Amino acid sequence: MSGQQPNGGNSSPVFQPLAGDDPATIAGYRLAAKLGAGGMGKVYLSYTPGGRPVAIKVIRPEFGEDPEFRRRFAQEVQSAQRVQGLFTAPVIDADTKGAQPWLATAYVPGPSLADAVVAHGALPVEAVLLLIAGMAEALHVIHGAGIVHRDLKPSNVLLAADGPRVIDFGIAYAADATSLTGSGVTIGTPSFMAPEQAAGRRVTPATDIFALGQVAAYAATGAPAFGEGTSHGVLYRIVHEEPDLSGVPERLMELVSRCLAKDAEARPSVAEVIALCQTANAETVLRRPEDWLPSPVAADITVRAAAPAPAQTPPPPTTAPAGSPGPAVGYSPTTPAVPSTPPPGYGPAVTQPPGQYPQTAHSSPHAQPTQPARPAQQYPQGPPSQAHAPAQHPTPYPMQAQTYPGHLPPQPHPKPQPAKGGRGRVAVIGVVAALVFAGVGGGAAYLAVKDDGKQTQSSDSPKDSGSPDASGSSDASGSSAGGDTGGEDEPKPAAKPDPEPADYKSINLTAGYHLTLGDEDVRPQEGEDGGYDLSYDTGGYLDAENDEGNLVLLDPGQEGSLAVCRADTRFTQNIYVDKLSKGRQICITTGTGHMALLTYQGHSPEDSPSTYMTVDVTVWRNAAG
Template sequence: MSGQQPGRAGNPQVFQPLAADDPTTVAGYRLAAKLGAGGMGKVYLSYTPGGRPVAIKVIRPEFGEDPEFRRRFAQEVQSAQRVQGLFTAPVIDADTDGAQPWLATAYVPGPSLADAVVAHGALPVEAVLLLIAGMAEALHVIHGAGIVHRDLKPSNVLLAADGPRVIDFGIAYAADATSLTGSGVTIGTPSFMAPEQAAGRKVTPATDIFALGQVAAYAATGTPAFGEGTSHGVLYRIVHEQPDLSGVPERLTELVTRCLAKDPEARPTIAEVIRLCQTANAETVLRRPEDWLPSSVAADITVRAAAPAPVQTPPPPAAAPAVAYSPTAPVAPATPPPGFGPPQQQPVQPPVQRPGTPVPPAQQPPRPYPAPPAHAHAYAPTPFPAHQHQQQHPQPYPGAPVPPKSGGKRGVFIALAAAVIFTVAGSATAYVLQKDDGQQKQGSGGSAQGAEQGKGNDTTAAGGAAAGSAKPNAKADPKPADFKAINLTAGYHLTLGDDDVRPQQGEDGGYELSYDTGGYLDAETSEGNLVLLDPGQEGSLAVCRAETRFAKNIYLTKLAKGRQICVSTGTGHMGLVTVQGFSPEGSPSEYMTLDVTVWRNAVGTGSGSRS
């Protein structure tokens, strides 16, 4: 059983926006788009809390009102959750008792066989053989769970990059229990029924073998084996006439003919179906290449892989802090790591006392507290009511009485503390700007640098102001260097700083990216990181800078053709790795084919960086 039926055949809109009558959530799953609708209900795209896309089928309310349907539906869901085949979409969640039953399966980014044939025509023989062999494996685990599919048809077979996926197994059995199927609601498809189904006789696993033969004929010719037309006419031909196999390629004739035997006992077993596929392919073992589908169909897979992003729950409104920020307890501004944080801005200069005219601290009038600009950093202190009062009611002369609302000596003390904070913040900002100009130094030398910058001024404060007035010098983003079709063998590594990025032997030696013989990509340098981008997420320098889902290694089991990985190195380079393929079975060496884009010295530079 599965819930995914992505639209009708020929419908170019894969992800349909939710309509007014569509729910926005189902049992906590936030719905991102509608995938399609059928006789049993509607199918929606959602995501698990971990970010994996799922297809959620919401059963029509009419079926939910039938107690026998609910009983059978619960039974089939329970059985379907035991089906864990490579060529099925697993059922991961369901509710059979709620007001409106539903079930969730893993989302398969691929068109249905019906969509693919309508849009691009019949499949080549090699693709049909791989299709039928994969479907046979799916039926093996479905039948092993005690389920007969009953509705195996092209729209219930999805074409993924690594093989077909059989979906919606067992739902037709639950639908048979309701009287709605006899009052205008169509569940099965007459063109792909078996004779015993059409005649109302007992349904067995051999029923699915008959449907398998029909699917093979349809995939190879683009038309059903028993033709099209009214339901009664098609069902009559299925029961009493022979199929039209004139357009079926010769290599598929024996397979299709045996599957379409009228007598269920004469049909081949699943093991025999797989052997017939192997014989037609002149191979004892079928090998499924990554490009097993025509390029036009593979392009449809790419479209469906770019699923809409999960719907984000709006964050709650920010509450005011329980304790107001106190300038008497300053917090040192944090310096973001290179490549992250807000962009550099012109620092705010603290007020500077003119040299030569010192005023004793006890008699200093409070300095006006400057309001922060709109682009101030998050850590910049904000004005306080006490400061505002001091600006409105300054002390007219040393020793003069202060109006009661100014806070007296306490207000003067707060003003002095605020001035000290701004002086410290100015020095810290100047240090960050000097760091951007390439003058990086270790330790806490920010004050020394400020004094060095302000050489020739009379006071340390003036030196700090001179350093603070230095204009930021953001470097432009580095140009990308592209390296195509790199075959990275297990046990070899890449160094992104090399002029010619090419595999070099060795691993675990402080390199920047290696293909470990343990079956994973490894960020070798101590400060290096990897980020596996989501399917459909387009990699770029800006994306790689923004991503923080860091990992030290990524196993090949998580990778497929088209997946992208951001690489940041301890030497300041950034790279984008695009997986283009893996070594074929039987190859004397184990390797990955990669496209690599490198931005050298990209960490902490560029107009888009935020260092």
């Protein structure tokens, strides 16, 4: 998807009116305009309740019908919500399980690099250096979240007044899971792929560095480094031929040529890219002035900053058009909106009971929201649809409940009236019997029912000193076992000892296989999707498959142990293998209560017919509490 930009450069208006086949709302967000469309879906402008503009990207129905796409899309959205960099557009809301998946990112008022170059030509060298340095910082936080962008190209880079913004990170990986990419649906641009990507080999963060070099060449010359033409021709040149850098300025030559190395190992790291930008800038500190872009591009930013205000009249329709996912009950962004007056009628309603404290935005990825279920709200645009409610996230700041026209506060349930006559008597006896069963067991209940309501007995009734309790035992105080001890402290149970570790050395875990840590003999088993404890996904990462499971990548040199794994809370659900070096350790907590420490020992050689990693695993069973 081309992000927040319309197609065709500046030939079409920035804010396009909604057409007949466009929905009026997406999960409670009222749509103000269409921003663009691409291979993965359409992009719309809307607002949060706090008045912050957002870009809502609605995935094409064909992708939503593919279960593997949905699984990968959910994983990537979860990872993307942890990316909070200065040069990224953060993901603030999403629904990966609805009839039509969507995600909302912060709206960036600026043209894409592709639109800017098409409309105004190549950028000056100083602007290119600031552009690439900012993009490198964005890749630093994206890769730090375990994401490889895979589709870094000029249309996925937005030019804002204070620097570039990288968007759509991780979405291309989900698209790779579907068969649609081979049936007429185009995802990505061949001109900006890396050789290993074009050849179908393993994708790593170095893949994004190659694309960064291509973006730099495009920004400086106005043309792709490997030319244009048919996809097959471009991909062949990327894999087998050298780029055309004849138009690249001398100050950018080292930066571009090193990034475009065919060998992924020879490409610079993100930190080295930033250092190369500083060297090209006469080794001075890169400073981003307010006018870092040419004035014609800056004028495009001004146009996009004037986002259309929501119309207050006429009132919105009471029903969503056909094909609309419909509004949802709640809205819970992962980052707070700008506190300003919300445009009337736009954005889903915000409801949180007064006095309810928020949870932190960076809690465990598997934590569930703790706030109580709320009654369905009535919105100006019509009743919400429960079928497409997005997953609730912890609200990062307290908000007061709001009441909309037509919304009545919940009414208390009427107190049940006691039954009259024989039915009331039978009901009382039934209740007493149930209470007695719960308190002391069947013997006392038998006495209560036998006397036909004339006599009842429970474990809470007074007894003579030393009388036996329901189990036939008594104590000196006359109270039944397990009853009130008169305030005396009961002895605390002894702490449960730590389980003995079970060690498994030199496991060759093949891509597409998994480990089940509860097995007596922990060994690879085929399958990478399911309720397994740990799998090596063919996408190149370790995955905590179990719903309640998580992983923690320990720091280089940090020595793992059961105590360390219990204390560390830097949870994630997947870790890319290319981030691992020999001796790096990963803490594993499974949804079945086991804990483990994985030590990475190496990866299969290039000439191996299979892809696998060699790991040592230490398991503490039933240690997770």
